[in-house]
Structure formats: C-alpha cells, structure tokens
Amino acid sequence: MYNTNEFKKGLRIEMDGVPYTIVENQFVKPGKGQAFNRVKIKNLLNGNVIERTLKSGEKVDKADVIEREMQYLYPEGDKYVFMDTGNYEQTEMSKEQLGEEWKWLLEQMLVQVIFYKGQPITLTLPNFVEMEITYCEPGLKGDTATNTLKPATMSTGAQVMVPLFITQGERIRVDTRTGEYMERAKS
C-alpha cells in the first residue's frame, strides 16, 4: 500500500481494480482544515487521464506492475513479438495494446514493456528514434529557410511531416512522444 504522502509523479497505483500511473499530485490543506490530495492519474490499460481527490493519509494499493527491458523481434500476423534481454523469454503484444506506438517499432529496438499481473499491457519507447524515409515527394534543393512541411512515409508505415529539403531514402530523427521530425540523422 502507498500512503498519499508517498505520492509522486510516475508512481503506479491501483484503484477500483484498474492500474494507474500518477501524472500530477497536488497537496491541498486549508490552515485548520482536512488535507487532501488532488491527483491526475493515467489509466495504464486505456491511456485515459482522470482526476481524483483523496483524503490525505489514505492508503491505496500498489499496482502489480513491472517493467522489463525487451527487444522487438518481428511482426507475426497482427501480433508483435518481443524478447526479454535477460532471460530470452518471448512475449507477444497485439496492435491494440500498442496503440499508436507500433509506428515507431524497428526490429532489434530496445523498449520497456509494462506487465500488469503478468500480462503485457503497454510499452515505453525510446524518446527518439532514427528511421528511413521510404517515400516522399522530391526535395527542393537549397530550401532550408521556409517552415513549410511535406508528408513522408517511414519504413514502418508511419507518416511524419518533414521539411521540403528532405529526400526519399534519407534517415531522420523523430520524437516518438509527439511524432515530430527533429533533424536529419547524423552519420
């Protein structure tokens, strides 16, 4: 159990049978009054963020959640296969479980897979990935000044808006949290 005074961002708790991670925790106490914690928590199963108010000092369950470093191996039909880098155990995750994250999965990539009660539920990607552009309209040489963007298709099938000077076949760096183009990949 966690007491509300142990609450902090990133702590994983369970309420009404659902695992959550704490996004924001605010301690409120009127000078002479009852203290409470106003928290924003993210449902680990569906990603929804809700607000809850708990009496300070109240105890909540720890979520039975563990994180394992795994390597993404290959897709198999609608599933994605991962391998634990410690014990070589393999785990499958469905496209639904991955949400939008499948867009940034490259074979051999290391990710953090989150297990709830022994079952994989979601994963955390590296913040930045480098990938190849498999299709985009021809680049405009020398056009580095304007902020105009054009769509590009990545080797994974993801669509990213890139500057006009970027050409097909180039490797670029993408922020997986926002899906935004960062820069040309170095080397």
Added chain:
Amino acid sequence: MARAGLLARLRQFMAKAGLLEVETSLMVAHPALEPHIEPFAIGPQGPYLNSSPEYAMKRLLAKGSGSIYQICKSFRKEEQGQRHRSEFTLLEYYVVGADLAGLMDFTDQLQQTVFNWPKAERVAYGELFKAHLGLDPLSLNEAQFLNLINKRGESAPSFLLGAAVSQEDRLDFLFSSYIEPHLGEVSPVFVFHYPPFMAALARLDPLTGQACRFEVFYKGLELGNGYFELKQRAEQRNRFDLVNQKRLERGDLALPLDEPLLSALDTLPDCAGLAMGLDRVLMIELGSDDIRETLAIND
C-alpha cells in the same frame, strides 16, 4: 537576502508600533489542540514540537506582557507540498486592546508598510460563498454539496460523503477548491466572520453568533489567521474537549489539554492576535509557486 530584508523590516515596524519581541519554547508539553493539525511528538508521551506558539504567548499576555510578537519555526506533521513544509516560519502577534476590526487595521498597515502590498479588501465568509457558489455556508447540505461539484463535471470525493462528515470539512473543501484560488488577484483579501463551529480560539460575536476570526489571502494563497481572542475558560475547555472527541472518532490520538493556558485565560486582557506564514509571504515577494524556493538551503 529577501528573507533577511523582510525580517529586518518586520522588526523595525513592530518596534515602532510598540510590540515587544518574545521567544517561547519550540519544545512544548502541550501542542496546539486542533482537529486537523498533527504535532510531531518527540517521545511517546510528548514533549512535542510546537505547531504554533499561540498557547505560550497567551500565557505571557495573561502575565501582563502587553502587546507582543514572535518570529519562530513551527512544525506540522504530514504537511508537504508546493505550498507546505512540515517546518515553516511563523509570524505571530497580539495587540492588546484591539478587537477584530482593530486587528484587521493593524495587519493591513503592516502589509502595506512591510510587504509593500496594496490595501486589503474585506469580505464576509458567507458573502464569498454566495458570490462564488450561490449558497449559504451555514445551511449547506449534502445534496447541495454533491450537486455543486457534479455541475462542474467533477465527482465529489468519497471521504466527504455520508452523515458522519462534518459541515466544516465540506466547507473547507469547497473553499479551497473553488474560492481560494480566485482570492486576492489584485489586492489582499481579509475574509471575516467564520461560522461559529470554525471558531477555534476566537470569541463569538454576541449579535450574529459568528466567529470573530479572519483570514488573509493574497494571490490565491492562504497567508494568515487571526482571532479576537476568547477569554472564557469554560467555553475554551468545551471546545478543546470537542476537538479531542473528533480526533478520537477519527481514530487519532487525543492530545493533552493545556491546563496552564486554560487558567491563564482568566487574566487574559482583551486582545486580538494573528499568525502569518512568512515563507508564503516570501513566495509572493519572489513570484514563486514553490515554497522550497524561499529557502537558502533545501534538501
């Protein structure tokens, strides 16, 4: 630097106003008896770190000290957050001969001179509830409470539902959630005339029955709490007993009654006193939203 300057200006103001600086023990046998303030106990039966210097200062007043002030550390268990630290600096002062209005005048003067704040507005607790939430705090019932929160698309916290929940806890929740964040955007606000069940150590107004208590708010922060001090020993004892009863019902420990304080009330002069959190005053001066930024060292 900001802290040193503030303390120097405060002491200068107090000296000019004729208040004597005093120092009372931080380690006390009788902690402040409050339903929602937890003192740190040093041993299993006390002593305690004081959560406010109020009781000791009232004993000095009863001995004829005249108007006094103190700047000291106070300690409150389990208070930790952006606006709270378990150890914090309190300014506490008592003006002999002042009533609630007199204390507001004195406090406003201090704020304008020492903190350089604009002149304070004054508004009654009940008026604030009417203006912000459209209801009367004295007659608030559970249905109204629920309705009000649901209308905002929020759900009422479960610990505030049920017959055993006190009116005070619900009012405090509404106040700190929906009123306090809007208070004092332009100038400080003195909120006065609290409901009688929120009087603590304040006397009740014989005409309206409301508590002669006011609180100071500025920039959405609660900064100070003042009373026209209660002198009736029997009534104070009853209130303390009620607090302990509430604490026991909740499963907390009862705290020892401060008998020397109760005896001292017999000779307490008419006076009004206020406690103010100086770290929060510094937050405003520095434009900070985190109390830890007001400390030179914070580990």
